[in-house]
Amino acid sequence: MGKDSKAKDAGGKGKGKQASSGGGDEAKGAKGKAKSDLGTCTYVKARHILCEKQGKINEAYKKLQDGWLSNGDKVPPAEFAKLASEYSECPSGKKGGDLGWFPRGKMAGPFQDVAFSTPVGATSAPFKSTHGYHIILSEGREN
Structure with missing residues (x-):
């Protein structure tokens, strides 16, 4: 899913952000202004469910x-x-779909x-x- 050429460089930054924020007040502070900084934030904390078949993802979405x-x-x-643990076919599914904090440029396209x-x-x-x-479930964002 990530772009291999940027994953190593960005990975260090992502881990630093994850450790410093711990999903605490910084993520909550961004919540109030989420609509204004959707296109400008630098880091996102997210969970996801990944399925190979459209029918399976639709089944998970129906439950939501x-x-x-x-x-x-x-x-x-x-x-x-x-x-995510039940439906996701991504290794992150074992962690409830948790992708942690990641920077712009680490994940591919859509x-x-x-x-x-x-x-x-x-x-x-x-x-x-x-x-x-x-x-995707968005859990936080930071600049």
Whole structure:
């Protein structure tokens, strides 16, 4: 999913951000201004579900809709993590789909576009990338 040529350089920055923020106040501070900095943030913290088949990702999304989205609720990260563990075919599925913090330029094409445009706390609709079908839960953003 990541671009190999940038993963090593960006990886160090991502780990530093993850360690310094710990998902704490900085992510919460960004929450209030998420709409204004969607296109300008430098780092995103996200979870995802990856499936090879569209039918399987649609099944996972239906569970999210039935449980939370159809009521206008946000999906709790712990509940998203349970679905990722059950449905995701990505190695991150074993960690509840947790991708941690990653910088712009680390993820490929449509995945990056959706990750950096999904507001904090929101869940994306299913979308296709070169790796399969995804759903993303945005957990934080930083500049």
